[in-house]
Amino acid sequence: MKDDVIPLEYHPGIFDKYKNNTNLDDWCDGFPDVMCGLGFDMDAGESFLAFKESCGLHIKPANNRRNEYRNILYLLEHAERQIIGNYLFSEWRYFTHWSLGGYDEYDSDLCIRILNLLESTYIEKE
Template sequence: MDKHEIASFTRELGERLEIWGASALDRTDWAERFRDFGFHMDCGNSYQKRYGMLIDDAEGLRRNLAQVDDIRILGNAVFSQCRYITHWALGGCERELEWLKLALKRLEELTK
């Protein structure tokens, strides 16, 4: 796992989400990158088990941001959230995008 590459990619993806919203995920090969980093899509289960929060609970993440410190678990959750937004979300996904942006910033901080 190259932390510098993860930090760079998460920063870039977060910037794209700010500009294009959910459509940024259609313009980026995020799934391949997450796999290359060793992350796995687990539907947020490891994140929920470790931190007691769902992967769409932006307020919970915001309140407990300092406690979220496991790069592997957070990376798996981010991968899972991207997959949810691109494959299963019906309609607007503002809540999921808000969580994703926060999680990407935290993942970048942890990998710098």
């Protein structure tokens, strides 16, 4: 985590503003601060790829985007919170900045599903 980021504590409702909004561009208002504050990094999916290679879980190769997203969600269901948060942060950034607005409802749905999964990791630990 960067030295200038003030650590945040998770609290119920911290993600509500985002999980009910499919317009990922609207997430720019506060989402990066929340994710950085919780200790997540935009790592371009590197921690997820390392997990995918070392987790020992076997998945069928995806033949379309829907199956690719199912595979990602399946793997994330077995990942640590840090990997889930890093992946979400990186994917959101990709969709809203690097894809030049080229995301659609499937991409938004993926982010919201990952956000719900991330939130569940906090709730399970309470």
